[in-house]
Amino acid sequence: MARGRSKQGGNRKRETRWREVLDAAAAEFAEHGFLGTSTGAIAKRLGLRQGRLYYYIPSKQRALELVCQLSTEEMVGGLMEIVARDGDPLEQLRRAIAFHMEWLGGRRDYCLTFLRERRHVAGPAGRLLADTARRYERLFEQIFRTGVARGRFRADCNPAQAAFGTLAIANAFGLRAQRRGAPLPPGTARWIADLVLDGLACGKARAKR
Amino acid sequence: MARGRSKQGGNRKRETRWREVLDAAAAEFAEHGFLGTSTGAIAKRLGLRQGRLYYYIPSKQRALELVCQLSTEEMVGGLMEIVARDGDPLEQLRRAIAFHMEWLGGRRDYCLTFLRERRHVAGPAGRLLADTARRYERLFEQIFRTGVARGRFRADCNPAQAAFGTLAIANAFGLRAQRRGAPLPPGTARWIADLVLDGLACGKARAKR
Amino acid sequence: MARGRSKQGGNRKRETRWREVLDAAAAEFAEHGFLGTSTGAIAKRLGLRQGRLYYYIPSKQRALELVCQLSTEEMVGGLMEIVARDGDPLEQLRRAIAFHMEWLGGRRDYCLTFLRERRHVAGPAGRLLADTARRYERLFEQIFRTGVARGRFRADCNPAQAAFGTLAIANAFGLRAQRRGAPLPPGTARWIADLVLDGLACGKARAKR
Amino acid sequence: MARGRSKQGGNRKRETRWREVLDAAAAEFAEHGFLGTSTGAIAKRLGLRQGRLYYYIPSKQRALELVCQLSTEEMVGGLMEIVARDGDPLEQLRRAIAFHMEWLGGRRDYCLTFLRERRHVAGPAGRLLADTARRYERLFEQIFRTGVARGRFRADCNPAQAAFGTLAIANAFGLRAQRRGAPLPPGTARWIADLVLDGLACGKARAKR
DNA sequence: TATGAATGAGTATTCATTCAT
DNA sequence: TATGAATGAATACTCATTCAT
Known part of the structure; x- marks a missing residue:
């Protein structure tokens, strides 16, 4: 060249x-x-x-698309490895959450941009992005599904809802810490995993009480 | 005349x-x-x-400020009444969450605007807004604090974190439903309250296991 | 009607x-x-x-035209009477200046508007205005001309220039006082007349020294 | 480099x-x-x-401020030199007026803008402008004061009024010529100086007659 | 690899004026 | 006599993008 x-x-x-x-x-x-x-x-x-x-x-628009795509695709790749590796779903969930939190911390700008600005990515690029995001969420879903199937998570745990909720909580806490400028305190991922496990996967279903 | x-x-x-x-x-x-x-x-x-x-x-900017202020202030008012009324903290939390979900549903545009666009409200109006938001979160905090004090919630429940987490979860689910255009399914508030109770207030603290 | x-x-x-x-x-x-x-x-x-x-x-534009015309025409009328009345040109000038200063004080807003804003009056109205203004200046000119003819003012006094200068000085001092919000001090008109007489009409022509 | x-x-x-x-x-x-x-x-x-x-x-407003500031500041600088140089106050006044007339001619647009539009300069820039204008007028004042002190000007000459009047006359004649598009006729500055000297500084005070 | 000049389109805001009531 | 709703046009300012150098 x-x-x-x-x-x-x-x-x-x-x-x-x-x-x-x-x-x-x-x-x-x-x-x-x-x-x-x-x-x-x-x-x-x-x-x-x-x-x-x-x-x-080539354009500001394209820059946004690239920013949104780059890290999400890498995130899907990393999470796939975790899910592919066999093991206790409970442990898998812990690892998955830890993995997610690491990205929130290490690629703060990319994650924030993706979460808040993806609405401005339309057309084919937008569809691609939506697809990647769905794949990511589905990987979490799969962990919950396996956990339920193997009896490690409670029977009425709804995998789709659990996956969505897990990401909501992780993102909220992960980005709150960011907003304050401090790095995530070390135990955070662990603590959030426990929260999710108690609330979404293992705790007694309250409504039944 | x-x-x-x-x-x-x-x-x-x-x-x-x-x-x-x-x-x-x-x-x-x-x-x-x-x-x-x-x-x-x-x-x-x-x-x-x-x-x-x-x-x-008077200006687009001022319209944003008003949109952000109007509903948040009413929300604080409503929540104050719930918290002021005595009763089981667990019931209070359920009522508070139900109240919050109702607003998310009934004033979707205002809530979304507040949550996503408040960053564009600076100056005195921004400080006012931040203050109102803080007061709202503190009311949730207070419920958790009372619950812990009365032994209804587990001892290591961190009221501040629990309040933040509760809102994160409620908003995430409340607005997800909205995004799909459908009204919130009837049991949602109840279900979210259970999630929060198991995960944040009553479940066994996993990390200790 | x-x-x-x-x-x-x-x-x-x-x-x-x-x-x-x-x-x-x-x-x-x-x-x-x-x-x-x-x-x-x-x-x-x-x-x-x-x-x-x-x-x-009928319009803002027309309002300006009227404001500009009204007082100027009355001023021309008043000044014509003074000039028509026979008498010592020196006394006439004193009276004319006093008359002018009275208007500056009594119709401050009209005079200021005429002096500063007449540039925004174009077309026929503008020409009418220019004509009125010219007539006013010519009346002063006439006083000087008579004064020179009768030997009361010095021979090399240029009536046109003297008229223009007289108005410039009178307006400047008259409106300066106005700017300060105070009414014109009583002796002002007299004092200005003296200034004009010394400088424009009676003083020794310096250039000859 | x-x-x-x-x-x-x-x-x-x-x-x-x-x-x-x-x-x-x-x-x-x-x-x-x-x-x-x-x-x-x-x-x-x-x-x-x-x-x-x-x-x-950066803005139309700022452009106005700069236009108003630029020439006025240079004018103050130039006038300061003239006043600093020792000499007969009468000669100084002549030089000062000539200097002023030159600016009116050479920087017509700037001077007109300053004189008519400065009212639209508010805030700090406005105060700066007012200060510069005051300094300029004070320099003329000083010439008259010195002249009176040295007995070159008549005793009842009021320096502040004389300075204001001088500028009013000079501006009026200087800008009238401009309005007609022609350059100032050569003797104008001299002629105006004489006018000012007779009327404001040296003539017999009429009122006493 | 980098700069600065240039542009065209967009956007918030103001305002004189009209008109139905 | 008065109001308030409505409008169309103008205007300051921003910005993504292009291009010659």
């Missing part, structure tokens, strides 16, 4: 810079929202002038 | 129209976000031309 | 109200300028609602 | 363009007033599209 002097080196550098651009976009999107972010603000964060941004990304 | 009467009538009509304007704003804000909403869109929803809107509201 | 119950009474009342409207317009124009004045502001000053104004005036 | 050089060049070009923008704004403000000037009109004068203007100036 004419562009990179050494193909490898050039591409790697380019790739690196490209990630930096996405990081900057994610940071701005997380802080001010997609519509509240100007391309100038992203550029400024990178020490570039506005126009230059378009060398790296 | 003839004028007094006509003035009354005028004011009532004006007041009504004002609420309609806020409703329309809330609906648009909930659907497209504050920044994604143009004043023209609000006007269109009301069958007005854009400029006319400013006869009722 | 169908409109007034008693023609006389109705018209007089109407006439009065009409003057009040013009006064209010003049006051706003003087304070905020023509473009800086909204019809709502004029209406407010009168205790009316915006729309009602159009019962009295 | 290559960048340094290009930056220099860029800055100089930018600076130049910036002055052109202010010149255009001043021209429009002088012709149509601040409120009568649309940003589009300024842009058109520069051959730009409206939006582009905001690359050079």
